[in-house]
């Protein structure tokens with residue numbers, strides 16, 4: 001069983017594979033809930049549709065109770081710290097807090113400082129970590145490719161500000177994928193990302209790829225100068241370029257897509273673009289697996 005679900009880097013290959021097995025079992029209705037009656041609290045301090053709602057659907061599918069924390073009306077606005085808030089939630093009966101935050105380290109800090117055994121789930125933190133997205137992406141790749149070992153997976157776009165890219169690289173390198181990251185200079189990661197090779201030219205990067213994953217330009221997180229015009233000219237994915245350089249590749253994107261910026265509408269609305277919706281659906285099963293493994297033991 002898991003102690004928390006905060007970073008891909010601290011999960012073992014066996015733990016990830018066990019989550020994938022459980023997600024498969026939930027998808028095929030072959031597994032029942034071990035966590036019926038447990039309570040999850042969604043604490044989203046940044047916007048979300050997919051992650052927030054699929055965690056809620058996942059919890060409800062497992063017969064859990066779900067509370068939506070409303071930051072605007074909470075006592076945080078009366079000066080209560082998040083640590084105090086989480087500790088009070090534990091005593092009120094919350095078993096897990098599912099947190100999305102712009103802060104890279106806040107969830108780990110809470111885990112290390114909260115004195116009670118409430119379980120922490122990272123639903124996206126800063127530009128460093130989005131472990132449940134990486135898990136659902138890996139689940140989707142396995143469904144489409146069988147295995148990722150030796151497969152060429154190309155991640156294109158705003159790598160520097162993307163937590164999705166970082167968590168995917170951490171996960172995919174554990175399973176032996178060949179990972180290529182491709183970005184303009186203004187979105188190239190400031191630090192080398194272990195396990196991934198950088199290629200600035202889109203056509204070279206995607207040549208014979210098995211997966212081409214676009215990323216959302218994280219407009220809300222970008223402080224430096226960048227050019228969407230230049231991005232569109234050199235990095236936007238379209239059917240023609242995929243057909244020419246990576247005809248067998250599956251197209252993925254965590255969503256939401258900046259339509260006609262990262263991917264053209266004609267590609268997004270084609271059959272190839274539909275896998276992005278399958279990713280969203282797979283988020284439910286993988287998040288069910290996370291909740292079930294994290295909470296499937298007696299409350300302390």
Ligand code: CP
Pocket residue numbers: 047048049050051052124133254255256
């Ligand atoms: N992929 C993703 O995290 O989407 P949301 O921001 O809608 O949750």
